Amino acid sequence: MTTVGSFSSFISNATPRIVAALLYIPALIALGGVMKYMIADLYVNNLRFGTAAFNAAISKAAFIKIAFCSLLAFLPFLIWTLWFSGAVLLSVMEYVQTGGHITHRVDYTSPYEGIFKRIAAYVSLIIGGLVAKCYIVVAERNYIFGNTTLSDNVQVHSNLKLGAYLMLLFTNTLITLFSLGLAVPVGQVRYARFMANATQVSGDLSLLNVQAHGDTARSAVAEEAISALDLNVGI
Numbered sequence: 001m002t003t004v005g006s007f008s009s010f011i012s013n014a015t016p017r018i019v020a021a022l023l024y025i026p027a028l029i030a031l032g033g034v035m036k037y038m039i040a041d042l043y044v045n046n047l048r049f050g051t052a053a054f055n056a057a058i059s060k061a062a063f064i065k066i067a068f069c070s071l072l073a074f075l076p077f078l079i080w081t082l083w084f085s086g087a088v089l090l091s092v093m094e095y096v097q098t099g100g101h102i103t104h105r106v107d108y109t110s111p112y113e114g115i116f117k118r119i120a121a122y123v124s125l126i127i128g129g130l131v132a133k134c135y136i137v138v139a140e141r142n143y144i145f146g147n148t149t150l151s152d153n154v155q156v157h158s159n160l161k162l163g164a165y166l167m168l169l170f171t172n173t174l175i176t177l178f179s180l181g182l183a184v185p186v187g188q189v190r191y192a193r194f195m196a197n198a199t200q201v202s203g204d205l206s207l208l209n210v211q212a213h214g215d216t217a218r219s220a221v222a223e224e225a226i227s228a229l230d231l232n233v234g235i
Helices: 004-044 060-098 113-146 162-178 184-197 221-229
Strands: 052-056 148-150 154-158 199-203
Touching (some): 004 052, 113 148, 113 154, 113 162, 184 199
Antiparallel strands (some): 052 148, 154 199
């Protein structure tokens, strides 16, 4: 049985850690947004197609906003996870706080109920993380493309949708699993086609005075470095 005194003491002891987490998590999210901005600004504003330069008018505030919106997308899944495994987590935290003495017991109506709730909690976290990550990819790509020009004459656009992007990843995963990995190239082609269809270019292309990229690129070192560091934003 859970006593009121021990539970209140447990909550009061955990309060400083909860407050620290509430302060630390937003700061960490904001820092992540700033880092994403720095990477995108460094990469896009130093990217050229032949002799024509890309110019991206992007801001830190937009990336920080995207980072916080991804947290909001993840919160429902986190709440769902805590609803499934809240009692178990409370027992574990109390075990650590009291040095092995647990007053909060978890009673299940079925021997499989605890296993089911743990599995449901893990699945909820995985799906929530996937949704949050995909939202970041979609939002950042649309924002960067929408604020990028080539030689100040050609405007790049992206109309990527979160639902369609999630469905693409889901179907590609099924294709890869059921083909035992043999259809990985099919998934890569579908992904490339999807990204190409979500990209548009507007402006007077006749004003562009560029050489072919292959004629001006002296080596592939820069492209290989971009690939190794995972800095590519899809342009």
